[in-house]
Amino acid sequence: xxLFASLGxxxxxxxxxxxxLLALLGCFLGTIMGALPGLGPSNGVAILIPLAFxxxxxxxxxxxxxxxxxxxxxxxGRISSILLNIPGDEPAMMTCxxxxxxxxxxxxxxxxxxxxxxxxxxxxxxxxxxxxxAPQLVKIALLFGPAEYFALFALAFxxxxxxxxxxxxxxxxxxxxxLGLATIGVxxxxxxxxxxxxxxxxxxxxxxxxxxxxxxxxxEVFIFLETRHGGxxxxxxxxxxxxLYPPMSMxxxxxxxxxxxxxxxxxxxVLPGAGASLGSFISYSMEKRLVDKDGTFGTGDxxxxxxxxxxxxxxxxxxxxxxxxxxxxxxxxxxVLLAVLLALNITPGPLLFTQNPDVVWGLIxxxxxxxFMLLAMNIPMVGLFTRVLMVPSRILMPIxxxxxxxxxxxxxxxxxxxxxxxxxxxxxxxxxxxxxxLVPIILGTLLGNSMENNLRRAVTIDNGNWWxxxxxxxxxxxxxxxxxxxxxxxxxxxxxxxxxxxxxxxEGAISD
Amino acid sequence: MKFxxxxxxxxxxxxxxxxxxxxxxxxxxxxxxxxxxGGWDFTCRQVGKSLQDLGLIDKTMQVVNLAGGGxxxxxxxxxxxxxxxxxxxxxxxxxxxxxxxxGAYPGNTMEQVRWLASIGADYGVIAVAADSAxxxxxxxxxxxKSDPTSVSVAGGSAVGGWDHLKVLIAANAYGIDDVRxxxxxxxxxxxxxxxxxxxxxxxxxxxxxxxxxxxxDSGDIKVIAxxxxxxxxxxxxxxPTAREQGVDAIGANWRGFYAPGGMSDAAYxxxxxxxxxxxxxxxxxxxxxxxxxxxxxxxxxxxQSFVAESVAQIQSISREIGIIK
Numbered sequence: 087x088x089l090f091a092s093l094g095x096x097x098x099x100x101x102x103x104x105x106x107l108l109a110l111l112g113c114f115l116g117t118i119m120g121a122l123p124g125l126g127p128s129n130g131v132a133i134l135i136p137l138a139f140x141x142x143x144x145x146x147x148x149x150x151x152x153x154x155x156x157x158x159x160x161x162x163g164r165i166s167s168i169l170l171n172i173p174g175d176e177p178a179m180m181t182c183x184x185x186x187x188x189x190x191x192x193x194x195x196x197x198x199x200x201x202x203x204x205x206x207x208x209x210x211x212x213x214x215x216x217x218x219x220a221p222q223l224v225k226i227a228l229l230f231g232p233a234e235y236f237a238l239f240a241l242a243f244x245x246x247x248x249x250x251x252x253x254x255x256x257x258x259x260x261x262x263x264x265l266g267l268a269t270i271g272v273x274x275x276x277x278x279x280x281x282x283x284x285x286x287x288x289x290x291x292x293x294x295x296x297x298x299x300x301x302x303x304x305x306e307v308f309i310f311l312e313t314r315h316g317g318x319x320x321x322x323x324x325x326x327x328x329x330l331y332p333p334m335s336m337x338x339x340x341x342x343x344x345x346x347x348x349x350x351x352x353x354x355x356v357l358p359g360a361g362a363s364l365g366s367f368i369s370y371s372m373e374k375r376l377v378d379k380d381g382t383f384g385t386g387d388x389x390x391x392x393x394x395x396x397x398x399x400x401x402x403x404x405x406x407x408x409x410x411x412x413x414x415x416x417x418x419x420x421x422v423l424l425a426v427l428l429a430l431n432i433t434p435g436p437l438l439f440t441q442n443p444d445v446v447w448g449l450i451x452x453x454x455x456x457x458f459m460l461l462a463m464n465i466p467m468v469g470l471f472t473r474v475l476m477v478p479s480r481i482l483m484p485i486x487x488x489x490x491x492x493x494x495x496x497x498x499x500x501x502x503x504x505x506x507x508x509x510x511x512x513x514x515x516x517x518x519x520x521x522x523x524l525v526p527i528i529l530g531t532l533l534g535n536s537m538e539n540n541l542r543r544a545v546t547i548d549n550g551n552w553w554x555x556x557x558x559x560x561x562x563x564x565x566x567x568x569x570x571x572x573x574x575x576x577x578x579x580x581x582x583x584x585x586x587x588x589x590x591x592x593e594g595a596i597s598d
Numbered sequence: 599m600k601f602x603x604x605x606x607x608x609x610x611x612x613x614x615x616x617x618x619x620x621x622x623x624x625x626x627x628x629x630x631x632x633x634x635x636g637g638w639d640f641t642c643r644q645v646g647k648s649l650q651d652l653g654l655i656d657k658t659m660q661v662v663n664l665a666g667g668g669x670x671x672x673x674x675x676x677x678x679x680x681x682x683x684x685x686x687x688x689x690x691x692x693x694x695x696x697x698x699x700x701g702a703y704p705g706n707t708m709e710q711v712r713w714l715a716s717i718g719a720d721y722g723v724i725a726v727a728a729d730s731a732x733x734x735x736x737x738x739x740x741x742x743k744s745d746p747t748s749v750s751v752a753g754g755s756a757v758g759g760w761d762h763l764k765v766l767i768a769a770n771a772y773g774i775d776d777v778r779x780x781x782x783x784x785x786x787x788x789x790x791x792x793x794x795x796x797x798x799x800x801x802x803x804x805x806x807x808x809x810x811x812x813x814x815d816s817g818d819i820k821v822i823a824x825x826x827x828x829x830x831x832x833x834x835x836x837x838p839t840a841r842e843q844g845v846d847a848i849g850a851n852w853r854g855f856y857a858p859g860g861m862s863d864a865a866y867x868x869x870x871x872x873x874x875x876x877x878x879x880x881x882x883x884x885x886x887x888x889x890x891x892x893x894x895x896x897x898x899x900x901x902q903s904f905v906a907e908s909v910a911q912i913q914s915i916s917r918e919i920g921i922i923k
Contacts, residue, residue, distance in 0.1 A: 227793075228793070228796060228797040229797070230797070231794065231797055231798075231799035232783075232794070232799060272668070272702070272756065273756075274756040274757075274784050274786070275756065275757050275784050276756070276757045276758070276921070278921075279702075284704050286666065286667040286670040286671050286674055286703070286704060287666050287667065287671060288667075289666070289667035289668060289670055289702070290665075290666060290667060290668065433786070433787060433789060433790070435790070435793070436793055437789050437790075437793060441789070441812075499663075499664070500666065500671075536786070539784070539785075539786070543783045543784075543785075543799075546750070546781065546783055547750045547781070547783060547799060547800065549747045549781075
């Protein structure tokens with residue numbers, strides 16, 4: 087089996103002391119980031135990008151660190167959902183519904199460890215899905231010409247709003263803003279500078295990493311400065327964990343749920359744009375319809391904790407599939423990871439698997455390792471993370487600000503980039519106030535150029551014939567999914583959103 | 599600090615008295631106008647290392663990455679702030695000349711710096727998919743001549759960039775007068791362009807020989823012409839040149855250096871000599887072979903006029919295709 091040989095090579099790469107330590111560090115920091123309300127996986131990865139660059143890590147180690155953070159944050163999100171009824175990040179929103187009632191009933195420990203196990207099952211299966219699906223996707227990648235890529239990008243944007251955003255129009259506005267920002271710089275199709283105002287720093291366009299760190303990390307600091315909610319959100323709560331290990335019968339009862347929702351979450355993750363929030367949402371609602379005969383969901387049913395956690399962690403793994411195989415991110419956080427790859431001079435896409443097999447397989451092996459580490463960390467050590475919830479923001483935020491500035495300056499050595507970052511920070515702060523999601527902006531900035539170029543390539547190749555965009559079965563299928571993904575939430579969305587946001591934390595407008 | 603300054607002054611005085619060839623660059627520095635990992639970065643680091651290995655410089659060459667504006671940030675920095683630095687050289691390539699020719703470094707021209715020497719070249723290739731019916735360059739150019747809309751040529755640089763210009767040089771040499779009719783599709787890098795060639799979205803590929811090599815080895819594409827004066831040595835010897843097929847087109851993506859415009863003649867001559875000595879060494883021949891660099895041996899005034907000609911040629915083609923007015 088070629089697959090296992092490659093995977094074996096991957097483990098050989100991942101199992102060095104440096105990489106194991108990085109994975110451990112990433113898992114630990116990621117779990118903390120996930121647990122802290124407001125700091126989700128996108129911010130978590132964004133904040134640690136400068137760290138990875140400052141440490142002078144190579145491509146594979148950087149990726150191992152950052153994907154461990156990514157997986158860790160997906161695990162960590164559940165902790166504050168269960169204990170405080172405040173989702174640590176948006177995908178963990180659905181975990182509040184049954185997790186908090188369980189904690190109130192005195193089963194906090196069980197809920198935490200059960201959701202840890204569910205997270206593990208979801209992530210573990212999704213990593214296998216990634217291994218099996220990504221190389222297949224690479225094989226059909228040759229079917230993707232410029233027209234199909236354009237359709238795929240459109241699909242990413244159209245499904246992005248979906249159920250997870252508060253407002254489809256705001257999502258669309260954010261995407262348009264991102265696409266607009268992407269036009270800054272020399273147009274690669276004609277070599278003409280656009281919106282550069284003769285400023286040579288703008289010729290290469292805006293650096294995504296600078297934009298990401300500004301939008302996510304710095305705006306977080308601004309929000310803090312404004313609200314100064316002193317200690318942490320956990321103050322005044324007496325966190326009682328109780329028994330840590332759930333009874334076997336509970337795990338057994340939840341197993342079918344975990345397996346079903348892992349598959350569902352994975353599929354939701356693979357679709358570009360939809361991401362982990364959709365994964366956990368679909369998982370929860372499907373399980374509710376399927377097994378909730380007595381109406382116990384929402385009152386502390388263990389299956390209601392297992393379903394969204396398995397779903398969102400599986401979606402996190404699924405979102406890596408299109409990112410690695412096609413270079414189109416499946417979620418907000420993978421969009422951030424894509425930016426990292428590009429900054430490391432690695433172009434994701436069909437060629438990645440043949441040209442940088444060490445990166446791909448090392449990364450996949452690291453995901454497995456990270457998963458086991460996270461399981462180990464999240465069950466016996468969950469008490470430690472609950473204590474992190476009490477770290478006051480006034481200590482945390484200056485660290486975030488410092489890492490952002492030092493890191494970005496470390497990457498480019500340019501003070502111009504610092505100004506751009508501050509600009510993005512202010513923009514992020516304003517947009518959060520207006521409840522405009524930030525992820526579509528990043529996706530727009532990141533994918534805007536490719537999307538525009540592929541459109542223009544497609545039309546040029548076909549001598550100006552616009553019908554070329556819907557000229558193959560693949561592109562028609564992609565457009566169809568995109569349309570459904572955009573229209574469906576408008577129709578069924580109202581009801582769904584009301585439920586989803588009933589318990590929504592008002593703090594961050596960040597969706598994954 | 600005062601001590602260092604005094605010492606520097608003494609050193610400068612001593613150096614000023616010593617012979618030109620012995621002018622030792624006190625703190626050799628090389629600016630790579632891009633992030634680590636690219637071609638310019640390679641140029642600085644490899645040359646710095648080889649110069650030291652050969653004993654041509656005493657101290658390690660410090661490599662500074664100054665990315666931005668496709669090299670424009672570094673160019674502006676050298677012209678505006680480091681204009682008389684005798685220790686500084688900057689990595690450059692055809693891309694630098696192309697951008698200068700097209701005025702893509704706002705307010706800067708090639709006369710503002712001194713062109714030092716080349717260290718080799720990556721020759722251009724034109725390739726088609728392995729299963730394509732086209733086997734020679736004239737066949738491809740005939741197809742373009744009879745129906746320009748039927749052939750899309752993919753390359754890794756922007757419209758007006760070097761990959762594009764190479765096809766146009768070939769088309770021009772074959773007697774296609776309206777080079778604007780040649781359909782060029784810009785991709786982000788040679789790899790992506792080759793992928794689209796394999797996917798069948800485009801019919802031909804233009805790029806550097808180093809980009810194409812891997813895909814030739816795997817049997818995916820066939821090179822129908824190398825844009826070099828004569829066949830390349832070693833493993834590239836099988837590729838026919840454009841010239842032997844009756845198309846007099848040469849396209850070399852050269853690598854080399856420029857120095858600040860105000861560099862003293864003594865320092866300039868010393869640098870030229872050092873890079874010249876480096877180029878002549880056997881160690882450098884090995885480096886070139888290992889990295890797919892073909893010979894291009896130009897130093898000092900010869901290199902200066904080579905760059906000037908290249909800029910003029912690019913300007914005239916760019917004017918024809920309407921990129922500059």
